[in-house]
Amino acid sequence: DAGVTQSPTHLIKTRGQQVTLRCSPKSGHDTVSWYQQALGQGPQFIFQYYEEEERQRGNFPDRFSGHQFPNYSSELNVNALLLGDSALYLCASSLYSGHNEQFFGPGTRLTVL
Amino acid sequence: AQSVSQHNHHVILSEAASLELGCNYSYGGTVNLFWYVQYPGQHLQLLLKYFSGDPLVKGIKGFEAEFIKSKFSFNLRKPSVQWSDTAEYFCAVNRVGSARQLTFGSGTQLTVLP
Numbered sequence: 001d002a003g004v005t006q007s008p009t010h011l012i013k014t015r016g017q018q019v020t021l022r023c024s025p026k027s028g029h030d031t032v033s034w035y036q037q038a039l040g041q042g043p044q045f046i047f048q049y050y051e052e053e054e055r056q057r058g059n060f061p062d063r064f065s066g067h068q069f070p071n072y073s074s075e076l077n078v079n080a081l082l083l084g085d086s087a088l089y090l091c092a093s094s095l096y097s098g099h100n101e102q103f104f105g106p107g108t109r110l111t112v113l
Numbered sequence: 114a115q116s117v118s119q120h121n122h123h124v125i126l127s128e129a130a131s132l133e134l135g136c137n138y139s140y141g142g143t144v145n146l147f148w149y150v151q152y153p154g155q156h157l158q159l160l161l162k163y164f165s166g167d168p169l170v171k172g173i174k175g176f177e178a179e180f181i182k183s184k185f186s187f188n189l190r191k192p193s194v195q196w197s198d199t200a201e202y203f204c205a206v207n208r209v210g211s212a213r214q215l216t217f218g219s220g221t222q223l224t225v226l227p
Contacts, residue, residue: 042217
């Protein structure tokens with residue numbers, strides 16, 4: 001049973017560029033959430049997708065956008081990258097009808113220079 | 114907005130010592146509670162969870178946690194730690210009904226000395 005997978009593992013970008021991160025949920029899950037984890041901190045919620053719609057959003061600017069595909073996989077896009085966007089980006093999957101028990105992927109380490 | 118506090122930022126124990134990590138949250142309604150662990154170089158893994166019922170929940174690897182509603186707490190315990198328990202531990206809370214996100218604490222780094 002495949003768990004949550006994310007790609008790429010690492011990414012280096014420069015300020016002002018745009019980036020796309022990808023996530024495939026755990027088999028049987030229909031909901032994908034994205035989190036940003038800065039060094040030394042707990043994950044911060046960015047947004048959640050279900051049925052290809054953004055269902056809830058955390059306190060992140062519009063530069064952060066996402067998409068969910070019919071096969072439940074998801075993308076996170078960040079435009080106009082800032083140095084402060086450097087972080088580990090985590091994808092988590094769950095069942096929308098469940099208790100919101102979320103399973104996390106290994107993350108994508110984004111470095112903005 | 115809800116918040117989660119983990120007051121111990123770094124805990125250092127010797128093997129066989131007992132462990133208790135504190136977690137307090139601010140939301141007064143119904144919550145789901147979780148403890149996640151992040152071993153060095155690995156991804157976040159669920160240790161245990163509380164949805165309802167018995168406030169004492171048991172998780173993997175001998176960990177347990179007790180939900181005390183009156184204290185808004187969900188402390189993690191283990192009677193005897195091992196060197197392999199060295200990791201970062203995160204408490205997370207989800208407000209039932211109105212919010213879908215997990216709100217995480219800032220984490221506690223546990224170092225177990227052999």
